[in-house]
Amino acid sequence: MAPVVRACMPLPTPPAAVASSSAAPSTDAQRRSPGARVLVLGGTGRVGGSTATALSKLRPDLSILIAGRNRLDVDLVVHAAGPFQRENECTVLQAAIATKTAYIDICDDTDYSWRAKGFHEQAKACGVPAITTAGIYPGVSNGFFYYTAGSGGAGPTILTTSFLLLAEDVIAYNKGEEIKLKPYSGALSIDFGKGARKKDVYLLNLPEVKSAYKVLGVPTVSARFGTAPFFWNWGMQAFANFLPVEFLRDKNKVLKLVKFVDPFVRAIDGIAGERVSMRVSNYFFLFTCAFKSTSSIQAI
Template sequence: MTEQILILGGSGRIGSSVAADIAAHTQAQITITGRDAIAGQAVGDRLGPQVQFLALDLAESDRVREAIGQSQLVIHCAGPFPYRDASVLKTCIELGVDYLDVSDHRSFTCKAVDYKAEAAAAGVTAIVNTGIFPGISNSMVRRDVEQLDQPERIHLSYVVGGSGGAGITVMRTTFLGLRRPFEVWRDNEWQEIKPYSDREAIQFPAPYGRTGVYWFDMPEAFTLPDTFPEVKTVVTKFGTVPDFYNYLTWSVAHWWPSSWLRNSAVIEFLSQVSHRMTDFTDRFSGIGVAIRSEVTGQKAGEAVRCCSTLVHENTAIAAGYGTGTLAELMLAGKLKKPGVWPVEQALPTDLFEQIMESRGLKIHQSWEPIQSNSPKA
């Protein structure tokens, strides 16, 4: 029997990248959904005979439930996730359907993990925060942590070229992340941080080089401390190229009144303007992504630093790999863990390494001793 996969929001750029990866590596029949029937049908036609389009709005709860009930796996790509509740996941649990999502916001992740016990009781494997960041990035951290006897500090940073090849939903998510301070795990306590603060120059692999990154509210800022409770500090920072986008975003976060950022019309205005700007600058900046995971701690009684880096020329395609690989493993019966999990708690490192190699993704990992007079990075 051919597996049936439902990708909610699958006609968008991230969702269609997920569909393309699954179609290339499995025999599953894939249904992608969206609200724009003409655009969605065009995406379905482009992706080939394994993929069909279904016009569907998440507000149509009865139709959504019917579509979920006809599937073995549901993949939720219909952001922006700060606006979403966990109703899709709840329906999957009720109907016994496995679940993935590309969620990228703390508030949604908190809602999802509240259903951990219900999913476990129903035998449903649900993995949240898949994609590239969060997603592949979390598994890179887990791989680095496992190299040390006693991990102490995680520093996870990302840089994206222009739009990253993603749609306007990603722009909305970025500006929604500027609305209020958030908590981070630092020096063994939760501390409040202002978004897009504390610029730090990080050395990424070519073509990015030394690039500025800033504190940004990501789900892994609180899932990683939960996954690795021995770690004293978790840093999550984000930046873009060209660098002037960082300064524009910083000015919005620090100079604009908070009441403006809580106004949905203002968020939409900023998102539309940014989307038009990146349509132009993408041709110069590219649409790629670089991730740098650095874990410091103890190994054999010595202070060491373990660092991993990944670069891909297209952020949306890389996100498709992150989610598509998990779907492939779940369909093959290689990844079954009832409950609701962030990806670093669900995917063992050996499977992560195998599935990344199958996509040709090269993750460079190195570790070195930390001299006693060297500051922590």
């Protein structure tokens, strides 16, 4: 069944105060009822489009609505309209809580993800299931060692995200102590196994590091990213070392840079292919994740 595509009304400005917990939340039966409406924000993009397609195959009974960056009354909002870097407000999440709409996003930014987690009590009080940082690139799937050939099939958004991250100090933890490191430094050669084999990866400020330390109690943790062909890594290092930080922090300027670079990446992808690999090398983290996965998530 193909996704149902309809026009969407503009996103309303979220109210200053979230509705009180006295209002009855939707029941599980209501949330899982046949014909439930799911809105995929950013559904016209590569990741959002793939999300909509996967949902339509997994649950053919769902009515899936696709929009660029708008919303309307639905049962679930999937926020895939990245990049999330340099976003100062969690507007979609706030609107979802205010309207008692289940929410999930594919955020891959540390600041945004922790800002979103600040709405935990509001979401819980309103009975709104809300999950942040759940996409292929963020969350556990960043794997602490992460490698992608070219764009990895994720479209220009991954380029924008990567360039914006070059303006951020890398937050890592060493024996319980927070440390700041230079982005795209600290190269390691990591074996990703059959298919990808050994690849060089470099430090980036990724959200799972802070979560692993603060939530799971992992004392030493960092995350690294690498791409292929190898000269793309040289380009990333050059951007990190020679472009002004003010330039890399300006989303509009970075978007223009991506518009220039993206055709070259696409051309190389056609020759080198696209591949995504992840590796987690902390056994305590693996054990903890396996344990934690038995618990249901009711809020952020």
